[in-house]
Amino acid sequence: MKEGNISIMMTRDQYIESLKKLNLSVYLLGEKVDVPTEHPIIRPSLNSVAMTYELAQQAEYEDLMTATSSLTGKKINRFTHIHQSTDDLIKKVKMQRLLGQKTAACFQRCVGMDAANAIYSATFECDAKHGTGYHDNFKKYWAMIQDKDYTVDGAMTDPKGDRGLSPSNQADPDRYLHVVERRPDGIVVRGSKAHQTGIINSHEVVVMPTVAMKPEDKDYAVAFALPSDAPGIFMIYGRQSCDTRKLEPDAGLDLGNKNFGGHEALMVFDNVFVPNDRIFLDGETDFAGMIVERFASYHRQSYGGCKVGVGDVLIGAAALAAEYNGAAKASHVKDKIIEMTHLNETLYSCGISCSCEGCKTASGNYYVDGLLANVCKQNVTRFPYEITRLAEDIAGGLMVTMPAQQDFENEELRPYLDKYLRGVDCVSTMDRMRVLRLVENLTLGTAAVGYRTESMHGAGSPQAQRIMISRQSNLEHKKALAKNIAGIKD
Amino acid sequence: MLLYVKFCGGCNPTFDRGTLVKHIASLLDAQIVNSYPEQADFGLLVSGCSRHCAKILGDVPHILIDHKVDAEKIVEEISQFLSASGPDC
Numbered sequence: 001m002k003e004g005n006i007s008i009m010m011t012r013d014q015y016i017e018s019l020k021k022l023n024l025s026v027y028l029l030g031e032k033v034d035v036p037t038e039h040p041i042i043r044p045s046l047n048s049v050a051m052t053y054e055l056a057q058q059a060e061y062e063d064l065m066t067a068t069s070s071l072t073g074k075k076i077n078r079f080t081h082i083h084q085s086t087d088d089l090i091k092k093v094k095m096q097r098l099l100g101q102k103t104a105a106c107f108q109r110c111v112g113m114d115a116a117n118a119i120y121s122a123t124f125e126c127d128a129k130h131g132t133g134y135h136d137n138f139k140k141y142w143a144m145i146q147d148k149d150y151t152v153d154g155a156m157t158d159p160k161g162d163r164g165l166s167p168s169n170q171a172d173p174d175r176y177l178h179v180v181e182r183r184p185d186g187i188v189v190r191g192s193k194a195h196q197t198g199i200i201n202s203h204e205v206v207v208m209p210t211v212a213m214k215p216e217d218k219d220y221a222v223a224f225a226l227p228s229d230a231p232g233i234f235m236i237y238g239r240q241s242c243d244t245r246k247l248e249p250d251a252g253l254d255l256g257n258k259n260f261g262g263h264e265a266l267m268v269f270d271n272v273f274v275p276n277d278r279i280f281l282d283g284e285t286d287f288a289g290m291i292v293e294r295f296a297s298y299h300r301q302s303y304g305g306c307k308v309g310v311g312d313v314l315i316g317a318a319a320l321a322a323e324y325n326g327a328a329k330a331s332h333v334k335d336k337i338i339e340m341t342h343l344n345e346t347l348y349s350c351g352i353s354c355s356c357e358g359c360k361t362a363s364g365n366y367y368v369d370g371l372l373a374n375v376c377k378q379n380v381t382r383f384p385y386e387i388t389r390l391a392e393d394i395a396g397g398l399m400v401t402m403p404a405q406q407d408f409e410n411e412e413l414r415p416y417l418d419k420y421l422r423g424v425d426c427v428s429t430m431d432r433m434r435v436l437r438l439v440e441n442l443t444l445g446t447a448a449v450g451y452r453t454e455s456m457h458g459a460g461s462p463q464a465q466r467i468m469i470s471r472q473s474n475l476e477h478k479k480a481l482a483k484n485i486a487g488i489k490d
Numbered sequence: 491m492l493l494y495v496k497f498c499g500g501c502n503p504t505f506d507r508g509t510l511v512k513h514i515a516s517l518l519d520a521q522i523v524n525s526y527p528e529q530a531d532f533g534l535l536v537s538g539c540s541r542h543c544a545k546i547l548g549d550v551p552h553i554l555i556d557h558k559v560d561a562e563k564i565v566e567e568i569s570q571f572l573s574a575s576g577p578d579c
Contacts, residue, residue, distance in 0.1 A: 059524035060508050063543065064499025094501035101502075312502070 009066070009077050010149040012054040016046065019201065022227075025234035026200055026265070033237075036200050040246045042237070044261035044446075048107040049151055049201045051099060051260070052079055064095040070364075071143040079109040080146045082120050083366040089355035093305035097348065100309015104442065106262030106450035108198025110302045112152030115206045116142055117365055118294035119223060119280050124363030126287045134223075134280045135363065141225055141278060145204065153202040153228065155193040155267060156295060158210040167213065167220040177207065177269060178219040179282065186275040187282060189222065196267045197458075199235055202228050205267070209281070212289030221288040223281035224274045232272035235265040240446040253405040253433060256441025262450045293468070294367065297354075299459035300377030301368045304351020307380055310442065310451050311344040311387055317438045318391040324423045324432040325396060336390045343383040350376030371472040378465040384455040388443040399436040400444075408433070491572070493520035494530035494552070496544050503538025504557040511536060511555075517565045532568050 010018065019037050026033040028041060036042050056065040056077045067081040067088065068074070083089050092113070099107045120142070123134035145152055158167075161175030170176065177191025189207075199205060206225045213221045226233065240263075245254050252258045281287060319337055322328040354372035361367050392399065402421065407413050408430065422429045441447045456462065483490070495511050511534060515522050520531075526548070527533055533552030535544040546552055551571060553564060 059495065060497045061500050062524075063497060063545075064501060091499065094499055098499065098501045 008074050008147055008149060009056050010053050011057055012050045015050055015053045015149075015151070018203065019046070022203065023229040024200060025229070026237060027234065028237035029239075041243055042200055042263060044105070044246070044257070044259060045108065045198070045263040046201050048099075048103040048105045048260045048262060049109055049198060051102050052077065052107055052109045052151075053149070055098070055102065061098065064091050064098055067091075069143075069146050071139060072146060074146070076146045077149055079113050079151075080116070080142070080149065081113070082142070083117055083358075084364075085366055086356055086358045089301070089358045089366055089368055090352060093301065093348075093351040093355055096302055096305025096351075097309040097312070100306045101312050102309075103260040104257050104310055104313040104438070105260040105447050106197060106306065106454065108153075108201060108262060109151050110306060111154035111197055111299065112145075112202070112204075112206060114295055114298035114302060115154030115156070115208060116145075116152070117298055117367075118291055119206065119208070120365050121361035121363040121367060122287055122291045122294060123280050124361070125290065126281065126284050128362070129286075130284055132284065137277050138280050148203070150203040151198065151201060152225075153196055153199040153205040153267075154295065155196055155199070155205050155207045156210050156292070157194050157196075159192060159194050160210065167211070167217045176210065176220050177222070179222050180219075180271065182282075183273075186273055187222070187224070187279060188271055188273050189224070189269050190271050191269055193267045193269075195238070195264045195458075196235070197262065197264050197454075199228060199265050199267055200237070200263060204228060205233075206280075207269075208291050208295060209288040210292065212292060213285040215285055217288075218283045218285055221281060221283055221285040223279070223291060225278045225280070226272065226274060230272055232270045233267065234270070235267050238264040238266070238449075240449045242441075242445040246446075248405075251405055253408065253430070253437055256434075256437035256439075256445055257447060261446050262454075264449070293370070296460050296464070296468075297368050297370045297373040300373040300380075300465065301351055301354050303380040303455065303459060304347050304349075304354070304373075304376040307384055307451065307455055308344055308348040308351065310447070311340070311347070311384065314387060314391050314439070314442045314451070315340045315344060317435050317442070318394045320435045321391075321395040321399075321432075321439060324427045324435060326424045327394075333394055336394055340387045340390050343387055347376065347379055347383055350379055371469065374465040374468040374472070377459055378462060378469065380455045381462040381465070384451055388448075388452060391439050392443055395436055395439045399440045402433055402436060491518060491520045491532065492530040493518065493522050494527040494533040494548075494550055495522050495524055496527070496533065496535050496546060498537040498539075498541075498543035500538055505538065507536050507538055510559065510561060514561050514564055514568075517561065518568060531572060534564075 026036050055061040067078045069076045070082050123138050127135045158176040161170045167176035174191045179187045180190045181188035205228050208223045245251050322333045327333050354368045357369035358366045418429045423432050527550040528548050530550050533550040536555045537544045
């Protein structure tokens with residue numbers, strides 16, 4: 001058997017069991033959570049990550065879900081892959097669309113993959129310039145991640161305090177995560193990372209700086225990895241719209257998507273020790289910006305896959321709602337479905353194009369086209385909002401005024417609800433309610449965190465992409481073209 | 491018979507690839523395998539759309555299957571191929 005055929009991937013159940021062995025410190029609704037994997041608010045998000053393990057075991061999806069490791073030659077989950085070609089970049093986007101379709105939620109595992117690919121190339125170039133040994137550190141660390149098939153959180157976003165001040169000029173020095181002590185065997189860090197997608201479902205966390213830095217910010221230019229249950233780390237779970245519906249017994253209908261979800265949390269590093277072999281940047285401020293830019297570009301590419309997959313589900317839900325309402329043949333409804341599809345496929349086109357136009361870095365891995373990746377994400381800050389608007393238009397007001405599941409279970413009320421809330425007669429009232437709740441979930445319920453606001457701010461807010469687009473627009477070339485056509489001679 | 495099946499990744503299939511393959515395998519009374527294509531009698535390269543992303547890995551006679559496929563016709567083609575090849579000895 002070729003080594004490339006050796007599977008080292010975890011099954012869905014093995015993944016969940018491995019998470020149970022972690023000693024995570026998680027707070028939710030003001031209380032410490034004893035068993036995060038079993039908590040009803042957290043569990044759907046765990047199921048989404050588990051799907052990345054489940055699909056990798058299935059022949060129907062292995063072409064997208066698996067790859068051959070460039071570090072070990074073994075067959076690995078693509079979420080731990082270091083991209084070796086533009087084909088790898090394309091498959092990444094397709095894999096993300098697939099996962100979005102299967103979960104209709106954020107499946108959380110992309111951020112670690114994007115962090116790994118950014119750090120892989122940046123550490124190589126940092127070593128070449130400064131004589132550091134970060135690239136070897138990272139390769140050994142990431143080979144371990146691939147071998148164990150771990151889920152890794154990529155932690156970039158500091159709270160940032162006063163946005164007008166640099167990290168080292170903040171009133172509270174902990175507003176950005178930083179090194180507070182350097183020891184012979186490692187460093188001690190303090191600070192926090194906000195909006196940490198999937199951290200409670202992750203075995204490890206890779207921490208990166210959040211902005212480009214100047215020499216005076218040396219203690220803030222730090223990248224490293226830790227187990228997510230390392231001493232001194234704790235998480236405070238982020239609330240989502242309608243989240244406590246998950247605490248209601250048998251609330252399947254009202255959840256819209258009872259099996260899957262996503263999560264974010266504030267992650268606190270309270271004087272946490274990082275051993276030397278897990279450090280990937282420490283004080284080389286000139287490489288903080290490179291890590292930020294590369295991670296951001298990879299992650300902006302990601303949104304051209306994951307949001308498209310969720311969009312596929314929302315378009316399907318809107319089409320079903322129209323059918324169940326008896327309005328599917330109305331020309332304006334058909335046109336709205338077409339528009340939703342057009343917007344969704346435009347996002348996909350952006351994700352694919354920035355992958356096709358990717359290039360090889362000095363380290364050997366492949367990097368997306370930065371301009372096209374930023375155009376992709378800029379569109380993602382807009383199109384899902386229009387897609388949700390059209391979905392709400394087609395669904396009708398009942399998606400936010402319909403009674404609760406308990407009302408449908410009340411024997412006195414049920415005949416009335418069935419009578420008055422039915423659409424076309426061949427579809428049950430409950431099925432009509434189910435699809436409307438799914439539209440609600442995606443457009444303004446728990447999943448809207450991922451599909452709407454995360455589309456706006458995740459991987460950087462809109463202005464961050466516009467700055468990158470401006471930098472890479474090659475405007476002088478365009479002006480020269482115009483001069484040539486217009487006959488203007490300098 | 492052993493029927494080697496290699497799927498595309500399934501990012502946006504226009505039909506249910508798994509159900510179709512099971513249907514073809516049942517018509518052929520074949521056992522589906524997803525590895526060691528060289529040990530199979532025949533192979534199916536199953537792509538969910540016209541992009542044909544499924545690629546064969548190994549040396550095995552095979553047919554491409556996409557959204558335009560007719561299962562019965564595929565079964566007929568495979569049966570004809572196998573009978574022309576003669577029985578395994």
